[in-house]
Amino acid sequence: MSVHDSHPTRNNNSHAFTEPSHGHHLADDLPLISAQLLQRRRALAWLGSTTAGSALLLAGCGGGGSDGSSLAGLTSTTASSSGTTTSSTSSSSGSTTTSTSSSSSSCTALPGETAGPYPADGTNSSSGATSDVLTASGIVRSDIRSSFISTTTQAPGVLTTLTLTLVNTNSSCAPLAGYAIYLWHCDRDGNYSLYTAAAESYLRGVQVTDANGQVTFTTIFPGCYAGRWPHMHFEVFASLATATTGRNAVLTSQLAMPSAACSAVYPYATGYTTSVNNFAAVSLTTDNVFSDDTAAQIAAMTPAMTGSITAGYTATATIGIAR
Template sequence: MTTIADAHDHGLIHDLSHMSVLSRQAIGRRRTLRLLLSAGGAAMVSACGSSDASGSVETTSSTTTTTNTTTTSTTGTTSTSSESCVTDPTETNGPYPADGSNSVNGSVVNALDDNGIVRADIRSSFGTASGTAAGIYMQLTITVVNVNSGCAPLAGYAVYLWHCTRDGQYSLYDIPGENYLRGVGVTDANGQVTFISIFPGCYAGRYPHIHFEVYPSLARATTYANRVLTSQLAMPTAACTAVYATSGYTSSRSNFSSTTTANDNVFGDNTAAQIAAMTPAMTGDITNGFTGSVTVGLAI
């Protein structure tokens, strides 16, 4: 049996040898500690660099760009996703909004309070009107987000969308007997609302575009006074070129050749970031139609 005295009383030679071993072990431990601290410091620098890149907020004039990185942990799994959004600028609702803000022949034009305006497919008229707008099929999904809350989706918001025919005319104004190419939709839990329509034409003096207004709820989407944003979308150049080459868009072809977003009287004063955000990403062709998506940013 070894006692405490046995462990500490073996003479000077034993003690010197034992101290040498302890010294080597201490050096080894210090070397290991330095390696661990070095690796840890590199990891911290890397992590800080990643955080700065993914959590930036950039403001240029009236443009706010928010980039958000979210890490979600499930059982044994960690996934990271990033998204960015830009505050959409306010634009004119133009002379043909039918939102209660103007009149035609002395009568206020407001399609927002009409039964039937809430619909996904806006190609046909509703109510007592029965016409259908001709043109190439287009499906557009709009995602409404809050740029002040990490691009969080805004559910329950109402979006009123309208645009011209393939000949550049507007229902209820140029075509008073029809109300097609107008509709209201409500965003879902993902902040999304989808419309089915035709690809809009291009008329003289304007770049091809789609008008829209955002309201805080469907109940309040009855008059323009309740809107939280009025703006426009710029149609993608490649899709315009393909669509306007078809026989049904003859007038649009010549009008489009002389206009750009830069010389347009609405889009011309926007930043490059704003124009990019206001232009839907679109795929498809003239045979099967086009499908697009765009994010609309509100600063709430």
């Protein structure tokens, strides 16, 4: 819908100044000149007050338009509202998906969620052994698609680049630099490295937030396994030095994959066949992790995502914590 600003037309009154007859000496002219100057000052003052009043009236009416745009040099600022818009065209492997979020300057503190049974952060065991990938050499990395401990296998799947921004909800959403974020998730078959894919160590990695509070991971779009909404796990640590076990995390939570992206990837991307039926059988309201979160929390936990199967996806999310 196009919005047209209406510009009201103002008719200015004309003011004529009639000079009376007078003598030809300076003494005769000075009183008349003073009187004329006084009249002109009064007229200009009246005109200025009329213009200002018209400007205030226009500003109070939103500039004559419904979008709060500027009018006649008056700038109106409209606060953005929170919301999420998703759209997808899923008719082919080259389909594009857009999932965008718009929000105000406020940020939402993310709720703590379970690390699940496959964290590999030293808090549980697998096959009788405790797995703590956080102490492994090479865990600090941006591209987490390949295994790095005993093999170099690369997890196949749709390329996904995820940027996370860590902010302090107690300080006007100021970015938090120097924090470590550990990200992990399942592969396209729904398996987790070091557990159900025991020989692999892919799709796990740690990054340290920069001056903007940001980290970026190169990974794949996760599959959907039975009983869970598609998701990624993460833990936040106060520093890289403290990121030695999940028990040191200041936040453990999860990201919910956008529904539009899931619907675009699973039926059309190679290797995601089992995700189709699993995704059809679950919803955010039935998921045993996300079902008790508020709408605002779910919105914050769902990355904004754009891209396609062939070009890959770019995702962003803001992680709010109270510090």
